[in-house]
Amino acid sequence: MKDEIRANLITALREGRDPWPGIVGFGQTVLPQLERALIAGHDVVLLGERGQGKTRLLRALSGLLDEWTPVIDGSELGEHPYAPITPASRRRAAELGDDLPVAWRHRDERYTEKLATPDTAVADLIGDVDPVKVAEGRSLGDPETIHFGLVPRAHRGIVAINELPDLAERIQVALLNVMEERDIQVRGYTLRLPLDVLLVASANPEDYTNRGRIITPLKDRFGAEVRTHYPLELADEIALVEQEAELVAAVPRHLLEIVARFTRSLRESSAVDQGSGVSARFAVAAAETVAAAALRRAAITGEERAVARPIDLESVPSVLRGKLEFASGEEGREEEHLTHLLRRATAGTARARLRGIDLTPLAEAVAQTPVRTGERVPAIEVVAALPAVEALTEVARRLGASGTEEPGPMASAAELALELLFLTRRLAKDESDDNTVSYS
DSSP states (O other): OHHHHHHHHHHHHHHTOOSSTTOOSOTTTHHHHHHHHHHHTOOEEEEOOTTSSHHHHHHHGGGGSOSEEEEETTOTTOOBTTBOOSHHHHHHHHHHGGGOOEEEEEGGGGEEEEEOOTTOOHHHHTEEEOHHHHHTTOOTTOGGGEEEOHHHHTTTEEEEEETGGGSOHHHHHHHHHHHTTOOEEETTEEEOOOOOEEEEEEEOTTTSSTTTTOOHHHHHHOSEEEEOOSOSSHHHHHHHHHHHOOOSSBOOHHHHHHHHHHHHHHHHOTTBOTTTOOOHHHHHHHHHHHHHHHHHHHHHHTOSSOBOOGGGGGHHHHHHGGGOOBOTTOTTOHHHHHHHHHHHHHHHHHHHHHTTOOOHHHHHHHHHSOEEEETTSOHHHHHHHSOOOHHHHHHHHHTTOTTOOOHHHHHHHHHHHHHHHHHTTSSOEEEOTTSEEEEO
16 A cells, blocks of 8 residues: 555656645645655654644545555455455455455545544554454454454555544554554454554644653654644745635735734744644634625625725734633733734735835825725725825735726725825824724
């Protein structure tokens, strides 16, 4: 089975095909290490903080298997017709010869995933004596009395164990023979099965140590340990959000960039507990929250098409505060930190996107005639209140709002420019009791 994975991976690399569809930001770091481990035929453990795509990467391994593979029809362990391993299948193969029934199994069925929990039992992973089979008259030592667990049933496939250190130590011990000798021990007797499995796992680096919750002999059995990470580049963070987020309204790319910068700022903040990490799911949830805020606003104002604006970003800190763990001593200041970092992300995005545009005419015009916005102000009113200055034309072009008659994209672009003028203290921003905001 490992030869099969190796051959398919080498073929993909030679043909220039991406063997890891949907995996973002690991191309120069994690994937080369993982590919070397698979070519070597090693069992692999992925080490990384929460939300770094470990499970997604493990599931992508099934794409390296043959699309269809033959199995003995009716066999518990999906054995190859030419290589049965259980006594029952060997007996059937000897009796039926070329008439042995064959079925075809898809690659997706050859990937088995188990979330490690403290209540996981040896019977779940390895197997146990089936009292029903014993009651039928078989002797207790008969190998056919065994009800096989998850690992033997994954014969000729991939077994993925998420959060491996959460397994109790006695359960970890049960995996030792599977990984090295490739046999299983059930209820006091050993059943030697030449299991053909690739065992992969994920773990948090803090737990995967001698001082953590992993036993040293099990660590020694894994041939490769691969460290994952959060996206290193801003573009990768944005691409990940675009790929994973299910947006119920149009969210312009500059708002997705703000969300990505906000998430990266949280990973660098001393106010946030970096030991628990800031998951990539946070950025995805933040983008979905912005889209939801835009759709709600459109329903209130009667707009036909919901397009997110910077005003919708204000819903992110309060909604997603519970997804973060703050450092001790920061109690009561959580939302203050989030709001500050969100403003920094907004300013950073606006500066990067609007660099070189002279916004002074816009500031001077708005100082004379304030622009009102908010969750109860439709985009068409925002656009109607904008002054006729050349700078706004260039702002619209930079932010992808030109070439459309819809007011939503233009209102979103103009709000970002106004917010930059506010954050650089060139305009005031007044909030009213009716959930409206005036730049003046």
